[in-house]
Amino acid sequence: EDQVTQSPEALRLQxxxxxxxxxxxxxxxxxxxxWYRQDPGKGPEFLFTLYxxxxxxxxxxxxxxxxKKESFLHITAPKPEDSATYLCAVHPSSASKIIxxxxxxxxxxP
Amino acid sequence: DAGVIQxxxxxxxxxxxxxxxxxxxxxxxxxxxWYRQTMMRGLELLIYFNNNxxxxxxxxxxxxxxxxxxxxxxxxxxxxxxxxxxxxxYFCASRGQGANEQFFGPGTRLTxx
Numbered sequence: 001e002d003q004v005t006q007s008p009e010a011l012r013l014q015x016x017x018x019x020x021x022x023x024x025x026x027x028x029x030x031x032x033x034x035w036y037r038q039d040p041g042k043g044p045e046f047l048f049t050l051y052x053x054x055x056x057x058x059x060x061x062x063x064x065x066x067x068k069k070e071s072f073l074h075i076t077a078p079k080p081e082d083s084a085t086y087l088c089a090v091h092p093s094s095a096s097k098i099i100x101x102x103x104x105x106x107x108x109x110p
Numbered sequence: 111d112a113g114v115i116q117x118x119x120x121x122x123x124x125x126x127x128x129x130x131x132x133x134x135x136x137x138x139x140x141x142x143x144w145y146r147q148t149m150m151r152g153l154e155l156l157i158y159f160n161n162n163x164x165x166x167x168x169x170x171x172x173x174x175x176x177x178x179x180x181x182x183x184x185x186x187x188x189x190x191x192x193x194x195x196x197x198x199x200y201f202c203a204s205r206g207q208g209a210n211e212q213f214f215g216p217g218t219r220l221t222x223x
Contacts, residue, residue: 042217043217044201098212
């Protein structure tokens with residue numbers, strides 16, 4: 001069964017303290033892996049798409065990486081405005097729809 | 111670009127009433143998705159359309175839920191009759207042809223009393 005697991009559920013960091021969020025997946029084949037950011041009361045905002053192991057993408061303080069079993073979202077020197085829930089989703093090759101993980105709630109303290 | 115537009119943003123209704131949620135996808139996008147988000151179950155796909163045709167409705171919880179897409183710029187999700195367990199945030203998303211990324215609307219927060 002296709003599955004997506006995100007860890008940790010919640011992460012509290014001090015401003016400037018770098019860390020990583022994990023997304024582990026089990027699929028028969030991967031068509032794409034997505035990272036979204038969701039702020040309270042808003043819809044998920046698209047960040048990155050990764051397609052193959054070894055691929056990396058960057059945007060400001062965020063960098064997403066992909067292996068055959070997991071993806072990491074690295075946050076470098078975060079700021080309070082980076083506080084949000086980060087969602088990972090996978091599109092299995094055998095399915096027509098994407099599967100979302102439960103998300104990681106990130107809180108950055110000033 | 112205005113992005114995906116949803117209405118209403120908030121809906122409070124009583125059990126047994128009919129609820130209709132509306133979505134306008136991004137212009138030019140040919141796929142549209144309806145999701146439901148709750149604390150317990152996270153983000154779940156209910157149904158999606160490609161070129162206005164329903165492709166996968168396996169996520170629709172039961173016959174009380176129905177969705178239509180009469181044209182490329184409008185879709186509705188209807189719940190009749192509504193129940194308290196339907197309370198959730200409902201999101202609409204759209205995707206361009208040949209693309210993988212979905213773009214979400216702001217959501218409709220539904221409360222059924």
